[in-house]
Amino acid sequence: MAADTVDAAHDHRPSIWDWKRWLYSTNHKDIGTMYIVFAIIAGVIGGAMSGVIRWELAEPGIQILHGLPWVDQTDPDAAKHAYNVLVTMHGLIMIFFMVMPAMIGGFGNWFVPLMIGAPDMAFPRMNNISFWLLPASFGLALISMFVPGNGTYPGFGGGWTLYPPLSTSDLHHGGASMDLLILSLHIAGASSILGAINFITTIFNMRAPGMTLHRMPLFVWSILVTVFLLLLALPVLAGALTMLLTDRNFGTQFFNPAGGGDPVMYQHLFWFFGHPEVYILILPGFGMISQIVSTFSRKPVFGYLGMAYAMVSIGFIGFIVWAHHMYTVGMGFDLEAYFIAATMIIAVPTGIKIFSWIATMWGGSMTFAVPMQWALGFIFLFTIGGVTGVVLANSGIDTAMHDTYYVVAHFHYVLSMGAVFTIFAGFYYWIPKMSGYRYNSFLGTLHFWVTFIGVNLIFFPQHFLGLQGMPRRHVDYAEGLAYWNHISTLGYWIAAVGVGIFMLVLIDLFAVKRRAGANPWGEGATTLEWTLSSPPPFHQFAELPVIKPDAHH
Amino acid sequence: MAAHAEVKHDYHLVDPSPWPFVASCFVFLMAVGGVVAMRGVLPASEDPGFWGHIVNTVLVKGKLPLFIIGAAGVVMSAAGWWLDVIKESRKGDHTPVVDIGLRYGMILFIASEVMFFAAWFWVFFELSIFHDVRANWVVPLWEGTDTAARWANWPPPNVETFDPFHLPLMNTLILLLSGTTVTWAHHALQQGDRRSAMWGLLITVLLGCAFTYVQFVLEYPHAGFKFGNNDEISTANLYGASFFMATGFHGVHVIIGTIFLAVCLIRLMAGQFTPKKHFGLEAAAWYWHFVDVVWLFLFTFVYVLPYLTMQE
Numbered sequence: 001m002a003a004d005t006v007d008a009a010h011d012h013r014p015s016i017w018d019w020k021r022w023l024y025s026t027n028h029k030d031i032g033t034m035y036i037v038f039a040i041i042a043g044v045i046g047g048a049m050s051g052v053i054r055w056e057l058a059e060p061g062i063q064i065l066h067g068l069p070w071v072d073q074t075d076p077d078a079a080k081h082a083y084n085v086l087v088t089m090h091g092l093i094m095i096f097f098m099v100m101p102a103m104i105g106g107f108g109n110w111f112v113p114l115m116i117g118a119p120d121m122a123f124p125r126m127n128n129i130s131f132w133l134l135p136a137s138f139g140l141a142l143i144s145m146f147v148p149g150n151g152t153y154p155g156f157g158g159g160w161t162l163y164p165p166l167s168t169s170d171l172h173h174g175g176a177s178m179d180l181l182i183l184s185l186h187i188a189g190a191s192s193i194l195g196a197i198n199f200i201t202t203i204f205n206m207r208a209p210g211m212t213l214h215r216m217p218l219f220v221w222s223i224l225v226t227v228f229l230l231l232l233a234l235p236v237l238a239g240a241l242t243m244l245l246t247d248r249n250f251g252t253q254f255f256n257p258a259g260g261g262d263p264v265m266y267q268h269l270f271w272f273f274g275h276p277e278v279y280i281l282i283l284p285g286f287g288m289i290s291q292i293v294s295t296f297s298r299k300p301v302f303g304y305l306g307m308a309y310a311m312v313s314i315g316f317i318g319f320i321v322w323a324h325h326m327y328t329v330g331m332g333f334d335l336e337a338y339f340i341a342a343t344m345i346i347a348v349p350t351g352i353k354i355f356s357w358i359a360t361m362w363g364g365s366m367t368f369a370v371p372m373q374w375a376l377g378f379i380f381l382f383t384i385g386g387v388t389g390v391v392l393a394n395s396g397i398d399t400a401m402h403d404t405y406y407v408v409a410h411f412h413y414v415l416s417m418g419a420v421f422t423i424f425a426g427f428y429y430w431i432p433k434m435s436g437y438r439y440n441s442f443l444g445t446l447h448f449w450v451t452f453i454g455v456n457l458i459f460f461p462q463h464f465l466g467l468q469g470m471p472r473r474h475v476d477y478a479e480g481l482a483y484w485n486h487i488s489t490l491g492y493w494i495a496a497v498g499v500g501i502f503m504l505v506l507i508d509l510f511a512v513k514r515r516a517g518a519n520p521w522g523e524g525a526t527t528l529e530w531t532l533s534s535p536p537p538f539h540q541f542a543e544l545p546v547i548k549p550d551a552h553h
Numbered sequence: 554m555a556a557h558a559e560v561k562h563d564y565h566l567v568d569p570s571p572w573p574f575v576a577s578c579f580v581f582l583m584a585v586g587g588v589v590a591m592r593g594v595l596p597a598s599e600d601p602g603f604w605g606h607i608v609n610t611v612l613v614k615g616k617l618p619l620f621i622i623g624a625a626g627v628v629m630s631a632a633g634w635w636l637d638v639i640k641e642s643r644k645g646d647h648t649p650v651v652d653i654g655l656r657y658g659m660i661l662f663i664a665s666e667v668m669f670f671a672a673w674f675w676v677f678f679e680l681s682i683f684h685d686v687r688a689n690w691v692v693p694l695w696e697g698t699d700t701a702a703r704w705a706n707w708p709p710p711n712v713e714t715f716d717p718f719h720l721p722l723m724n725t726l727i728l729l730l731s732g733t734t735v736t737w738a739h740h741a742l743q744q745g746d747r748r749s750a751m752w753g754l755l756i757t758v759l760l761g762c763a764f765t766y767v768q769f770v771l772e773y774p775h776a777g778f779k780f781g782n783n784d785e786i787s788t789a790n791l792y793g794a795s796f797f798m799a800t801g802f803h804g805v806h807v808i809i810g811t812i813f814l815a816v817c818l819i820r821l822m823a824g825q826f827t828p829k830k831h832f833g834l835e836a837a838a839w840y841w842h843f844v845d846v847v848w849l850f851l852f853t854f855v856y857v858l859p860y861l862t863m864q865e
Contacts, residue, residue, distance in 0.1 A: 021569075024570055024573075025569060026566070026570060119560075119562060119564050119566060120564065122654045122657070122658070123654070123658060124567040125567045125572065125634070128570070128573035128574070129573035129574075129576060129577060132574050132576075132577035133577050133580060135577070136577045136580050136581035136584070140584055140585070143585075143594075148595075176592045176593060176595075179592050180584070180594070187580060187581075193665050197657075197661040198658075201654050202654075204657055205654045206564060231661060231664060231665050232668050234665070234668075235665045235667075235668035235669035235671070235672065236668055236675075239669055239672025239675075239676075243676065245591075246781065246794065246798065248591075248592075249592060250780065251780070251790070252781040252790065253790045254676060254791075254795075259788060259791060260680070260788035260790075260791045261684070261791060262679070262680075265676065268675075269672060269676070272675075539566060541562070542559065542561060543561040544561070
């Protein structure tokens with residue numbers, strides 16, 4: 001590697017108290033940092049919402065939501081609506097304002113340029129608007145919770161999928177909150193599309209000499225596939241959202257059967273975006289896990305090209321399976337059969353990835369540092385979520401399972417134990433590089449185990465609840481479901497302790513200031529970011545590194 | 554490596570800029586203002602004090618100040634941003650490798666625009682085939698689907714479509730002609746013939762304006778169908794809604810493309826384009842061709858085919 005470490009102290013790094021450094025930033029690392037801070041804040045807000053949800057569901061009946069300050073205590077419907085609003089906003093916040101900003105905006109911004117040997121992103125100024133549109137979008141979403149939604153009840157409570165007629169009819173949500181939410185998602189979408197253009201251009205145009213596509217680290221591959229999905233899926237959502245807006249405000253009947261329109265058409269448009277979206281949420285995680293497993297096994301990733309093209313095929317197939325979210329709408333058996341078959345096929349490239357991670361570890365010189373613990377936890381738990389996904393892919397079974405807690409358990413295994421575990425894995429892997437400090441490994445390990453136990457306790461019983469027929473998005477449930485709901489809520493408190501430990505990790509990191517060297521992970525860490533100082537210079541690679549053909553991925 | 558390492562690459566490290574942050578603030582304002590205009594964020598206040606006054610002036614349904622300030626701010630930020638880009642280009646920041654990056658960026662932007670129109674065509678085709686069974690509450694099974702028969706019911710009763718071989722055909726010819734004139738301008742510029750390039754571009758801009766005039770001023774007011782109608786819900790609305798959304802969004806893109814080309818014309822007259830380096834003009838031309846192709850699809854499927862089925 002040609003790049004030497006640069007002494008950070010001599011580099012013209014503005015003070016962190018200089019507000020212009022952040023508001024006017026054109027630096028991919030600063031923008032990445034803002035994304036990560038934003039994701040943590042949004043994650044805490046979205047996580048607190050799930051806390052209220054679980055607290056309410058700890059016992060049958062409605063106990064907690066009466067106590068929210070903006071809920072009319074004498075009106076049970078107000079509490080029910082508030083519950084639905086919380087469920088809706090929890091989903092939207094975690095997807096659009098926590099996972100996506102953390103993975104793509106945060107780690108993607110920080111490490112794609114570093115890993116391909118580029119000095120910055122292709123469009124550094126556009127990078128900044130990708131970030132700053134997010135607080136605008138998040139602000140609209142939060143305001144929507146407090147303005148009239150359903151009658152006088154505040155907020156939109158129709159679920160994160162925003163299905164009509166709940167989202168279009170004045171009978172259901174005649175207030176401004178749905179309109180604010182529509183524009184919020186428009187803006188979040190614009191932010192992601194601009195980001196996608198930026199990443200694709202950076203990866204295609206700014207790789208260091210010798211860094212061919214087939215020598216790119218798998219994390220860069222994962223971001224490349226992800227942003228292609230964003231670029232092609234989000235405009236369709238923008239169209240669907242615009243139709244919601246005109247149905248609500250300008251008298252069109254796109255989704256109104258009385259006028260010959262069709263609510264199912266909205267579902268098609270939404271899931272044409274929505275299914276690629278779930279791969280957008282997990283693919284960057286796949287990339288991070290590949291880097292981490294390789295680093296802590298001290299081996300190159302097993303089957304590098306297969307791993308890269310498995311992600312490409314997951315991305316491609318992800319566009320042609322969307323209606324498996326809609327088996328219960330009555331689309332006809334031929335169509336269901338197609339979507340079952342296509343969905344099952346995704347298990348093949350996903351299996352390639354799982355087995356290749358295992359094969360990477362096989363015979364490796366493994367160490368179990370904190371990032372590796374999260375990575376192993378991810379592989380285990382994501383596989384469980386994948387298996388229940390294969391179950392749900394069958395329309396016959398899904399007809400029974402649709403909208404039950406089995407589905408909730410499934411997608412939380414792949415997201416809050418899949419995507420979120422990869423985010424923590426990436427965080428513990430890269431925070432020494434980003435901050436320049438090492439964390440307390442004991443706290444990190446404790447964070448992992450407490451979270452691991454907590455989230456499993458939350459979500460594993462939800463499989464049972466789903467099989468017993470407990471519907472999702474309901475504030476109350478039958479007495480017979482109380483036991484596992486109670487266990488699930490206990491799990492939430494454990495997971496919440498885990499979040500507390502994570503905050504301790506952060507405080508400890510910046511309070512104790514243990515210096516991390518350029519490469520704290522040793523010879524297994526072969527990608528370009530480890531050739532730079534920690535933290536890297538404000539502008540790295542003034543002289544581009546040259547990649548030799550035998551370099552590891 | 555020395556502390557002040559000499560930069561040995563041709564990438565463009567952009568100076569810090571206020572525009573992204575400023576633009577985002579105005580986008581927020583515009584979004585809130587849009588909701589206020591359409592629906593009102595808060596109900597009218599009876600509080601005679603300051604807050605009540607503020608609410609009743611800017612936050613109740615139909616009030617426009619927030620939206621206007623937001624939209625004006627977005628336009629201003631965009632203008633400031635692009636003026637900076639032009640300055641940087643003039644300064645020589647756009648090296649060959651940066652130029653390639655700009656090309657990637659423009660192509661990808663157009664790709665996302667294509668997907669946006671995919672949503673509108675999706676809706677148009679789905680409605681054209683299924684609106685009839687839905688309005689009659691028949692479960693639309695795929696078995697035995699006769700697409701041609703379904704299509705024959707499109708447009709729905711009580712819709713009189715435009716005669717496509719009248720104004721729409723003229724607009725098709727206008728756009729196709731403008732596609733050739735922009736190519737003429739581009740080739741002239743490459744040959745160093747700035748005078749011809751200016752003529753070509755000027756004619757393109759005028760043709761763009763002509764298209765907008767024909768569509769929005771001559772054609773739209775005479776439509777035999779409505780965009781939306783809450784008072785009388787019927788299938789007749791479907792054709793109107795999908796027609797106006799698809800052609801309307803296209804029309805807006807024509808206006809944007811015309812402005813883009815007009816800016817290029819001004820830059821050409823100011824001598825900012827050279828025979829070798831004129832990516833702004835090329836990007837505008839790419840965008841223009843994209844708008845042109847979308848129109849051909851609109852003309853075929855939204856204007857001509859429904860008209861022909863109506864004639865049978």
